[in-house]
Amino acid sequence: MPSNLxxxxxxxxxxxxxxxSGHVVVLGTAGSGKTTMAVTRAMWLANHAPKxxxxxxLVTFNKALVTFLRRNMVxxxxxxxxxxxxxxxxxxxxxxxxxxxxxxxxxxxxxxxENAIAEVQRRYPGVGVLKRPLRFFEDEFHWLAxxxxxxxxxxxNADRIGRGRPLMPADRPYVYAVREAYWRLRRELGxxxxxxxxALAARKAFEEDESPRRxxxxxxDEGQDFSPEMIRSLAAAVGSNGTVxxxxxxxxQMYGRRLSWKSLGLNVRNGAVQFEQxxxxxxxxxxxxxxxxxxxxFRDDVDLVEPKIVKADGPLPVLVEYPDRPTQxxxxxxxxxRLGRSMTVAVLFRKRxxxxxxxxxxxxxxxxxxxxxxxxxxxNVFYGTYHxxxxxxxxxxxxxxxxxxxxxxPVEVEAHGPGEAMSREARLLYVALTRxxxxxxxxxxxKLTSLLPTDPSLFQRTTPK
Ligand SMILES: Nc1ncnc2c1ncn2[C@@H]1O[C@H](COP(=O)(O)OP(=O)(O)OP(=O)(O)O)[C@@H](O)[C@H]1O
Numbered sequence: 001m002p003s004n005l006x007x008x009x010x011x012x013x014x015x016x017x018x019x020x021s022g023h024v025v026v027l028g029t030a031g032s033g034k035t036t037m038a039v040t041r042a043m044w045l046a047n048h049a050p051k052x053x054x055x056x057x058l059v060t061f062n063k064a065l066v067t068f069l070r071r072n073m074v075x076x077x078x079x080x081x082x083x084x085x086x087x088x089x090x091x092x093x094x095x096x097x098x099x100x101x102x103x104x105x106x107x108x109x110x111x112x113x114e115n116a117i118a119e120v121q122r123r124y125p126g127v128g129v130l131k132r133p134l135r136f137f138e139d140e141f142h143w144l145a146x147x148x149x150x151x152x153x154x155x156x157n158a159d160r161i162g163r164g165r166p167l168m169p170a171d172r173p174y175v176y177a178v179r180e181a182y183w184r185l186r187r188e189l190g191x192x193x194x195x196x197x198x199a200l201a202a203r204k205a206f207e208e209d210e211s212p213r214r215x216x217x218x219x220x221d222e223g224q225d226f227s228p229e230m231i232r233s234l235a236a237a238v239g240s241n242g243t244v245x246x247x248x249x250x251x252x253q254m255y256g257r258r259l260s261w262k263s264l265g266l267n268v269r270n271g272a273v274q275f276e277q278x279x280x281x282x283x284x285x286x287x288x289x290x291x292x293x294x295x296x297x298f299r300d301d302v303d304l305v306e307p308k309i310v311k312a313d314g315p316l317p318v319l320v321e322y323p324d325r326p327t328q329x330x331x332x333x334x335x336x337x338r339l340g341r342s343m344t345v346a347v348l349f350r351k352r353x354x355x356x357x358x359x360x361x362x363x364x365x366x367x368x369x370x371x372x373x374x375x376x377x378x379x380n381v382f383y384g385t386y387h388x389x390x391x392x393x394x395x396x397x398x399x400x401x402x403x404x405x406x407x408x409x410p411v412e413v414e415a416h417g418p419g420e421a422m423s424r425e426a427r428l429l430y431v432a433l434t435r436x437x438x439x440x441x442x443x444x445x446x447k448l449t450s451l452l453p454t455d456p457s458l459f460q461r462t463t464p465k
Pocket of ligand 1: 006008036278390391392
């Protein structure tokens with residue numbers, strides 16, 4: 001997003017200046033102006049909307065995006081609060097006397113789950129599902145909390161939407177036993193919640209809360225990453241004369257397909273509004289993104305919007321094979337250094353493990369991460385994970401390590417099986433490459449990841465000098 005907000009046009013205008021109370025859902029392709037229009041709508045609702053102006057919460061998933069928005073767009077808008085979801089939920093629970101300073105389990109969570117698995121394994125030796133990796137249990141608990149499941153029977157009967165290969169009902173009691181053991185161990189540590197539980201706790205607290213609501217309007221950006229419970233709690237956070245405006249792109253969804261709007265607490269009268277124009281990417285980059293989203297493993301049965309591209313032509317995405325990973329890394333840094341003199345450039349990685357190396361090589365570059373508090377203006381180098389780049393955009397994006405044995409991440413393959421892992425990781429890669437406005441450089445060594453389309457006309461293949 002730019003620092004000056006563009007004038008809404010077409011469908012954007014209809015959403016931004018909508019006066020009715022109630023709920024609106026906007027679905028749009030990457031770069032269709034969802035974030036910029038979320039900000040424009042939030043500012044209009046906060047201060048300018050005749051008769052319906054009132055305290056407004058703009059909530060998003062990505063903390064780096066919150067920093068960007070506060071710094072560049074909404075710093076002087078009274079009546080508007082920009083927060084990420086967890087800050088909102090924590091603050092609300094604290095205001096209800098339901099959140100102490102040390103109530104959330106953080107890094108210790110993994111050890112607690114390990115201990116819980118070991119405990120249940122001792123009870124049921126030889127049960128196969130209990131041998132699944134920690135990441136599997138973590139993911140399953142995340143899903144349960146996100147869908148507001150708090151008892152075993154509901155889990156056993158659940159249509160486990162969002163997992164390619166559902167877990168057999170016969171296996172579920174064992175997984176649930178691990179969840180209960182984890183809860184008990186967590187309680188013994190004096191922690192009431194983990195991050196995944198906050199939405200469920202907030203939703204329930206709102207249900208019992210009859211006091212006047214703090215916010216009249218809620219605007220949700222990057223809505224595809226919000227769990228059902230998060231969306232329900234946000235819908236419950238406004239009173240009956242308020243509005244919820246939800247912006248999302250299901251092609252960028254991390255995982256889990258969506259439920260009906262109604263079951264998410266959203267009362268959408270006329271169906272979702274579609275944003276179809278892609279204002280960010282050149283046709284060359286957009287074409288690659290569309291080809292990726294058409295790959296068979298990019299499974300989806302919901303509202304993907306085919307983009308109409310409005311930007312001028314640019315160079316083809318560049319695909320370069322290097323002899324080895326250290327060379328890839330060196331070249332990515334060198335290219336970022338060079339491009340960063342005249343434009344914004346981001347080097348994006350699947351995993352966090354490269355952060356220290358980049359920071360050693362590029363001490364003035366900005367790492368995209370949760371605690372980012374300032375946002376540099378002008379040409380600059382940024383770096384971070386695909387996740388951390390959500391919602392952001394850069395003139396150039398460099399994606400090293402698109403190697404066959406690194407993407408999809410083997411940890412995800414082990415946890416979810418190859419089909420599910422491909423589907424999830426393809427979405428992440430889609431996020432990463434749609435951050436590029438004009439230049440995109442993809443690097444690999446050995447064999448290229450099978451997540452990328454193979455049509456040679458989508459790339460300019462070059463060889464390293
Ligand atoms: N009406 C418009 N006129 C000109 N430019 C626009 C308009 N709407 C959006 N843009 C530009 O399009 C780019 C993408 O916008 P934005 O980041 O809001 O998209 P998005 O839908 O949130 O993308 P993503 O979901 O991929 O993060 C920005 O540079 C923005 O300024």
